[in-house]
Amino acid sequence: MPYKNKEQQKAYQRAYHLANRECHLVACKRRREEDPKRIKAEKAAYYQRNRKVIREKHKAYREANSDRIKGQKRLYYQEHKAECNAASKRNYRRRTDEDPERMRRGGREAYARNKDVHKERVRAWRRNNPEAWSQINRMWVTKRNRLLESTPGDVERADWLQILRVYAYGCDICGEQLTGRTATMDHFIPISGGGTNWPDNLRPLCRSCNARKHNKMPTRSQCEAYIWFRIVNRLPCNRLYTEVEQAA
Numbered sequence: 001m002p003y004k005n006k007e008q009q010k011a012y013q014r015a016y017h018l019a020n021r022e023c024h025l026v027a028c029k030r031r032r033e034e035d036p037k038r039i040k041a042e043k044a045a046y047y048q049r050n051r052k053v054i055r056e057k058h059k060a061y062r063e064a065n066s067d068r069i070k071g072q073k074r075l076y077y078q079e080h081k082a083e084c085n086a087a088s089k090r091n092y093r094r095r096t097d098e099d100p101e102r103m104r105r106g107g108r109e110a111y112a113r114n115k116d117v118h119k120e121r122v123r124a125w126r127r128n129n130p131e132a133w134s135q136i137n138r139m140w141v142t143k144r145n146r147l148l149e150s151t152p153g154d155v156e157r158a159d160w161l162q163i164l165r166v167y168a169y170g171c172d173i174c175g176e177q178l179t180g181r182t183a184t185m186d187h188f189i190p191i192s193g194g195g196t197n198w199p200d201n202l203r204p205l206c207r208s209c210n211a212r213k214h215n216k217m218p219t220r221s222q223c224e225a226y227i228w229f230r231i232v233n234r235l236p237c238n239r240l241y242t243e244v245e246q247a248a
């Protein structure tokens with residue numbers, strides 16, 4: 001018999017359910033076990049019909065209980081650390097295999113978003129692992145020195161001071177004002193790319209520009225600007241190419 005009052009109908013159904021709860025649960029269980037496939041299909045159909053509402057409900061729940069969910073996740077992680085770490089490593093490897101460029105881009109973006117956090121993390125690691133850090137550092141310095149020793153060219157202190165003067169003690173990339181102490185010697189054509197140690201290949205950069213440049217080769221237009229600047233200011237640059245050609 002159709003009810004006119006929906007609220008009343010609902011209340012009646014609830015009361016009926018509570019009165020016969022045990023019986024209902026048994027019946028439901030039997031129904032689930034009889035045909036699990038049908039139940040699954042019904043659930044999926046229900047989800048499709050009410051997709052929007054369900055998703056909004058879930059979203060609202062997540063937002064309202066974000067702290068609790070975070071706590072649960074943290075707890076789960078604490079209890080399943082090894083599994084979680086292995087799974088995320090597996091995932092990372094799979095995604096890198098699928099699309100390495102996308103992963104590289106994502107990494108760069110994540111770094112840019114939280115630069116300070118990342119930097120602090122690295123600093124903290126150095127503080128907590130002084131032995132390992134100094135070992136890495138020694139390795140770098142040794143490698144660098146060996147490379148420098150086997151590189152042709154020689155620069156006198158007077159040459160370097162002359163270069164600094166001509167560049168007006170400014171970083172050649174960002175223009176930051178430098179001093180004799182803060183200026184770093186940049187090999188315009190990187191040593192690893194066949195550049196030499198002659199004054200022709202040296203210019204002042206600030207520490208961060210030098211680090212950022214690392215061992216990148218200059219572009220053609222950068223080369224032109226470099227040579228033009230050297231010629232105008234009577235700094236040597238003849239050996240820039242001849243040495244590279246000999247090395248090649």
Ligand SMILES: [Zn+2]
Pocket residue numbers: 171172173174175176205206207208209210
């Ligand atoms: Zn700079």
